[in-house]
Amino acid sequence: MAETLPPLLLVGCGKMGGAMLAGWREQGLASAVVVEPYVSEALRALAGQGVTVVPDAASIPVGFSPGVIVFAIKPQEAPAALPAYAALAAGALSISIMAGRSVASMQAALGEGSALIRAMPNTPAAIRQGFTVGFTGPGVTEAQRALADRLLAAIGEVAWVAEEDLINPVTAVSGGGPAYVFLLTELLEQAAIGEGLPPDLARRMARVTVSGSGALLAASSEDAAALRRAVTSPKGTTERALAVLMAEEAWPDAIRRAMAAATARSRELAG
Ligand SMILES: NC(=O)C1=CN([C@@H]2O[C@H](COP(=O)(O)OP(=O)(O)OC[C@H]3O[C@@H](n4cnc5c(N)ncnc54)[C@H](OP(=O)(O)O)[C@@H]3O)[C@@H](O)[C@H]2O)C=CC1
Numbered sequence: 001m002a003e004t005l006p007p008l009l010l011v012g013c014g015k016m017g018g019a020m021l022a023g024w025r026e027q028g029l030a031s032a033v034v035v036e037p038y039v040s041e042a043l044r045a046l047a048g049q050g051v052t053v054v055p056d057a058a059s060i061p062v063g064f065s066p067g068v069i070v071f072a073i074k075p076q077e078a079p080a081a082l083p084a085y086a087a088l089a090a091g092a093l094s095i096s097i098m099a100g101r102s103v104a105s106m107q108a109a110l111g112e113g114s115a116l117i118r119a120m121p122n123t124p125a126a127i128r129q130g131f132t133v134g135f136t137g138p139g140v141t142e143a144q145r146a147l148a149d150r151l152l153a154a155i156g157e158v159a160w161v162a163e164e165d166l167i168n169p170v171t172a173v174s175g176g177g178p179a180y181v182f183l184l185t186e187l188l189e190q191a192a193i194g195e196g197l198p199p200d201l202a203r204r205m206a207r208v209t210v211s212g213s214g215a216l217l218a219a220s221s222e223d224a225a226a227l228r229r230a231v232t233s234p235k236g237t238t239e240r241a242l243a244v245l246m247a248e249e250a251w252p253d254a255i256r257r258a259m260a261a262a263t264a265r266s267r268e269l270a271g
């Protein structure tokens, strides 16, 4: 039986907030209030199971005192939304998963002394296979950081960085990372169709190739380059494909530029 988690306030229960809430419930979350204007069927089903869903901050039940507040709204919504939580944040740990939003900008809205942790998860959190990187703001106690580690571990692996700016490349690489893998899957499917394969078969091939490769990577102690070399027979077919993809101006340059663009965008969202 998992140890009970303190009462939690989740602000924004969309794709990431919803995935995290499911993980916390598995880990013994007994009491939660969710602020979410759009109530999905899945969220409605949680009402009466220790989860109270309200449409806005003004509707939070009087006397509810969260130990943790998790902000999972869009970064652009923060300036309008956060000030309503200043009083509750004074007595709680706040965790923000918002891309870009700096500790300083959130403290400006929540109170200069508020205890804040930034965390950047990714969507495999929905199956508890996420990767989250955290940054601890000033004034966060060891106990609060340990609690955050426990909450984030409920949705996958956790790592911490000591410099806030490093959350920006993290956002680019692991935060957005699943999107790049799904794009690769889409492109493999399209190329297979282009080479004459039936669409249904092309779709299955692409999906199972990507998911199977991920599972092999997870199960193997070898690094990705060794697993790549194991596929690449000398003078064979993969070698021809990799000569195209690994040319400096192809994937190496494109991935570097893409990560630099996403990192720059994360910095722009600091607020
Ligand atoms: N998706 C991802 O892969 C990742 C996202 N993030 C971060 O997580 C955050 C949420 O992203 P994501 O889950 O994808 O977005 P979603 O749009 O799926 O979720 C945000 C939810 O917040 C609701 N909302 C809007 N305004 C308020 C408000 N004032 N109070 C409470 N709820 C509100 C939205 O409702 P409505 O739709 O009705 O406006 C929506 O349901 C973002 O800051 C993003 O940067 C971090 C890592 C990965």
Ligand SMILES: O=C(O)[C@@H]1CCC=N1
Binding pocket: 099, 171, 175, 176
């Ligand atoms: O695209 C975004 O801004 C968010 C942050 C990382 C993944 N999704």
